[in-house]
Amino acid sequence: MSDLLQQPAFDVFIYALITAVATGFGALPFFFFKNLTRNWLGISNAIASGLMIAASFGLIYEGINHDLWLTFWGIIIGLIFIIGSEKMLNRYDDKFSIKHIN
Numbered sequence: 001m002s003d004l005l006q007q008p009a010f011d012v013f014i015y016a017l018i019t020a021v022a023t024g025f026g027a028l029p030f031f032f033f034k035n036l037t038r039n040w041l042g043i044s045n046a047i048a049s050g051l052m053i054a055a056s057f058g059l060i061y062e063g064i065n066h067d068l069w070l071t072f073w074g075i076i077i078g079l080i081f082i083i084g085s086e087k088m089l090n091r092y093d094d095k096f097s098i099k100h101i102n
Contacts, residue, residue: 060075
């Protein structure tokens with residue numbers, strides 16, 4: 001058993017488990033507040049996007065220290081994926097919008 005605790009894969013499992021639990025805690029307020037105003041929704045989205053941008057810059061910094069060109073191409077491929085996803089999702093925006101559900 002002690003050999004298992006020394007494995008890097010076990011560390012990854014523990015960190016992934018902590019991340020999953022933290023994600024669940026992040027959704028917990030929505031069980032208590034059913035009707036969020038647009039103001040609170042905007043504040044929540046701003047905080048979440050700020051955290052994600054900070055995490056992205058941290059990863060870019062680490063990537064540049066590892067391999068500049070690999071990081072550069074990773075960013076370019078990520079941008080292409082985001083732009084392509086946005087274009088694809090915008091085609092279905094009206095079909096699956098909230099207006100059609102109500």
